[in-house]
Amino acid sequence: MNDERNIADRGPARTAPRDSLFLLTSFFTPEGAPLGKARVRNLSATGLMADCERAVPQGAKIEFDLRGVGKVCGVVAWSRDDKIGIAFDTPIDPQLARKPVSSGAAQQQMPDYLRTNPLLRR
Template structure:
């Protein structure tokens, strides 16, 4: 059985391996004009695919913030309805987006009211 999906439904061929994930971000122009929120579906060193709140045209210059990475600039390589493919201006390390942000020790992550009343510890 062959896959008869129309190849035109996909963006240009990708050169970098990509990870599937689910991250939220906000898109804007380089001038700071907001373009809405987006759900990143997959991420690679050279780009991403996202579902956007509204259509963003191919060729648009975009800036978004990626957790663990920071601000990333790129160009919309393709756009189909509310989905876009973004090609980054500079490669990133996509694994940084998967690392927990602000990881703390279990003692620091525990709420104060629990940390102050642990068995065996003197009460204040």
């Protein structure tokens, strides 16, 4: 393999630490036109890398909902085939995307017979 070529094929230098993960989302233009589904592969406070179901051009403005974070806006910093890098307009807390979707409140709303094993009741 040509290491120089591999380094050149990477996107711009990253400044924030990245966290590898796997999240699904759908990308849209600011006007609401769909740009397709995507798998977020890594995430930082300032951007992400994703595999897209179709190519999205560099420079495109993009919006999407990120689990635990909400609506995120940014611009495609680089695009190579079905992979893109997005630079966020405003930094996010990437740890919010890792928190469980359900909360203890959902557990409290569950009926008693579903929360406990009836064989253990006396």
